[in-house]
Amino acid sequence: MKRKTLKYYLLLLPGLLLFSFFFIIPLAVVALVSLLTGNPVNDPNVTFTLRNYAKLFSDIYYFDVLTITLRIGLYTTLVCLIIGYPLAYQLARMKSKNLRTLMLMAVLSPMLIGIVIRTYAWMTLLSDQGVINATLKNLGLIREPLKLMYNEFGICLALVHIFTPFMVLTLTGVIGKIDLRLEEAARNLGASKFRTFFEVTLPLSAPGILGGSLLVFALAISSYVTPILMGGFSIITLPILIYQQISGVFNFGFAGTLGLILMLVSLVIVFFYHRIMSRVAGGVGA
């Protein structure tokens, strides 16, 4: 019996060592360095300080970055929800298995394509020399290109495209678990189709709406490639600011501070996402 347990510990060992040294410790170091006055390796007289945190709250610029990041996250989430719900509803209620697989593949296929390529696809469409502007210009409909990207609109549009599949997946799972008899009962009692939807189906899919929204929001506020390319390097979000602190000024302390803020927000969101989704697994409308 004892030998058996030992065997399992040995199986676990490589993964545990890898994660301790290359995940937990590095993250702990990020937290630590954000509280120090300098890099402990090349500077022997470092001391603890809260100056990186004070910096964050003292400059209105960082507040703006945070606001922009949250705003982009919020708009992206709302539009993903509006687009994702009808798709998820149809997917969950489809009777033909083949059609369902086909639709599922159509919805999920964008997920298989790397983030840089998907952003490039949107740039080919929306940039000043992109398909839409070039075609309109050729047709003589416009002289100056329409500002379709290099702004928050372009960023949100591309992010919506990238994260809608996540929303659809979460929602489909929840809508699929709703007991159809509840809807039938409402209909039999004389409720119209619309009333049944708004008073039975929609409230019962609330956990999916909340879960999907949390997931998309967390993904949207931590994305880097899409905001930087679609924003034309002029709109700064939190992940962009973090990378700038490293590549531009090599300030690990402040990058760590910003990173911890992002991590904290993400972890709180993920925590609630899991609570909601595990409750759904227990049964909706049961």
Added chain:
Amino acid sequence: MKKTGWEHIVFRVINLLLIAFLLLPIGIVLLFAFNSGVFIIFPPEGFSLRWFHSFFTHREFMRSFWLSLQLAATTVVISTLIGTMAAIAIVRGKIPGAGFLSALFLSPLMLPAILTGLALFQFYVILDVGRTYTGLLIGHIVVTIPYVIRTVTALLHNFDRSVEEAARNLGAGELATFWHITLPLIRPGVIAGSVFAFIVSFDQFAVSLFLVQPGINTLPIQLFNYLKYSFDPTVAAAATVSIALSVTMVLLLERTIGLQEYVKL
């Protein structure tokens, strides 16, 4: 009972438009990868493979392409091995704190990848090893292991252990039982996990951003840098090659396990 009201038709049309929205950008990229013109304008000018030629003869792109392939292949082997072992230990081992361990191994999925990249880069700088291929590989392994653990764990959970017991009762040794019974039964999970690990590594951006060696970029980083200054359809050709690779992987997955099985709706 069959009733197809107008609201049904409107609903279907809306969904078709939404699917078109989801597929449109990819369609555009594929279309202009095969277009002969330099500019991405409607109507396309004509069929040409010049952008593929441009991609496959571009020294930097080719170096990145091979680096990404090699990195993804190495990552898959190591992640699948370590991940499968850990998953078996977590599900079977009755180890105290199994729930915590499982959460730990899945956490790179939940943490913004840019933070994993930042943390590892800073760690390497403090250890004074700088940016190396091994360092990049370790980053890719850490972010792909969760996919392997998730798929293998799912299979181990709904798994009839009496088959294994039967084998053991019939006199099979522990190793023989594992090799002939357990492994074939969890194989779909292992394959699915490794396919996901490959795609995630090949398309990885945020972790690579911090960890690539100066001048030796992975394909996504190379494409990103190229896009900063130029916009020609060489990127569309590169995209088409990557898409073909991912689609091949997924067809492999569909053939061996079935997509529905993984998505579990």
